[in-house]
Amino acid sequence: MDIDLITQVLFAAIKTGTPLLFVALGEAICEKTGVLNLGQEGMMLMGAVVGFMVAYGTGNAGLGLVGAMLIGCVMSLIFGVLVLHLGANQVATGLALTIFGTGLSAFIGTSVVGKTLTGFEPIAIPLLSDLPVIGKVLFSHDPLVYLAIALALVIAYVANKTRIGLTIKAVGENPHAANAIGIKVLHVRYLAVMFGGAMAGLGGAYMSLVYTPMWVENMTAGRGWIALALVVFASWRIGNIMLGAYLFGLASIMHLVLQGMGWSISPNLLAMLPYVATIVVMVLISADKYKEKLLAPRSLGKPFDPRQMA
């Protein structure tokens, strides 16, 4: 592998990791308040299709992003009402949301199948992009890659250094205690769920506006699930999530690169790695006895009813 190829591969890894990063950031905040939303894939797909339709209709990719975030919010609100207000099972409701989003996105997207648009052009950051290797890998991307990095930094700061972060943590660790000191637990959870929806919409829009600027059914191809696993891998720490997203990005393109170089490892084996990791994590997270060890928010997946005491 020469240095040019390494540069190209790392560049591609960042790009591939970006949609994962958007979705995982949103889900991390959502889970930190104790709500497990498995509907990421469905919200991503809705974000992808609505983002594409708005961008295609108006000719403005920025509006597409706004549309994608809004539809992500709407989708997550459906989830929110069901699990927060009506106390429905979070896992089942999340799965239903994914199935619903997959079907609905395919249905409303039929009119734009086969269309394409320009989306976002890459912007090389002056000076920084001239650096050897790093310049190409980090500083010559499309604006959404920078947006994802900026969001990760802001969210890390808010989650760790501010009162908002503490509130989120309190609600996720012990909602009854939080309630007792006057935090409106359900309000916080609603906001977190909607934030997660908006971020998933953004991740979906990244797919349909930048990554593959077109709409096709099921185009996220399981990335919502990978993002969910990523949050657990990262033990709900924002810094780890960022790193993990790019690592997953690297893992998912590496098998293609190696094949092109004529390696004889079975490409199927390599291609399945991110998914195997995802399945393992999903199994662990759904078993109570492992949750503690993984540093999961203590009330993750449990409904909160202020009338009941812990």
Next chain:
Amino acid sequence: MKMKSLLVGLGLIAGMSAAHAAEDPFKVGFVYVGPVGDLGWSYEHDRGRQELEEYFGDKVETTFVENVPEGADAQRVITQLAKSGNDLIFSTSFGFMNPTLKVAKRFPDVTFEHATGYKRAKNMGTYALRTYEGRYVSGVAAGMLTESNTIGYIGSFPIPEVIRDINSAFMAAKSVNPDVTMKIVWVNSWYDPGKETDAANALMDQGVDVLLQHTDSPAPLIAAEKRGVRAIGQASDQSSFAPEAHVFSVRDDWAPYYIKVAQAVMDGTYQPQDFWGGFQDDMLSLASINDNLPEDVRAKIDATYDKLASGEFHPFTGPITDNKGNVVVPEGHTLTDQELAQVNWYVEGINDQIPR
């Protein structure tokens, strides 16, 4: 009570419409591996279905199921189509072969036609395109257009059909450019735009400047257009996705075959066979040859097309040696269609192994 009257009403309507039609229309079902909107493989099959309907008018009624995974689900879908009264069922992807065969045995009164496979039965025939003809022209164009002498091939699954076409494209490229090499990447999907984009980028990162694909989405063309590299469209006219990069698309046209088979089954003259259609039968064509191609490339494309369409030239005419040094097609022999359906070697010069 309300429910009951509703049911009675529905029954009446159904009864009326049945009485309305003088005789039951001939029902044809289609099973697609991708969405009809893939603008590639499944899209073209669906165009064939629509033309079938137009051709026969009221006499034929069609249904289709899209996005059917290759495997256990396929058998369920095909069974469902057979149960719901279809007289003829087309299953249009290689992976539907065993499911189709199983269902065909259970429903002897229904006729089945499976695309690109090699298993047949009393009531099940197969049909395929001579896609290697299209790939041969693609290879000639790629060999002439590449400046880095490296062409890239995005493969779906390492099955004979795809391997054969890789060989065809490579032999063609080699015939016009002895220095050419080919890089092959498998994405293990017929249709995954994200993966296909990744594969296209991985190939371009390694110096590939002409892309061929045996996957169904236009994503590789979009990726090529972005990076100023050439690409050839698959199955359907994909020129709109890459106005500059697009060389031409090899377009499938299934309608003539669908009409022929439906007619035969209706007349009771159907015999299962293994039908292969290509340039000669107008089931393959070159669509939207780009105006920005150099004159000599264009001329060579036309000449190669003519040679293949007239039957004057067959790419798999011996002697052909595989990349391990075995003679796979002896001098004086041309692979028969049966042999073409079983190609499992890379031709000499492809520096790679078929994944197992």
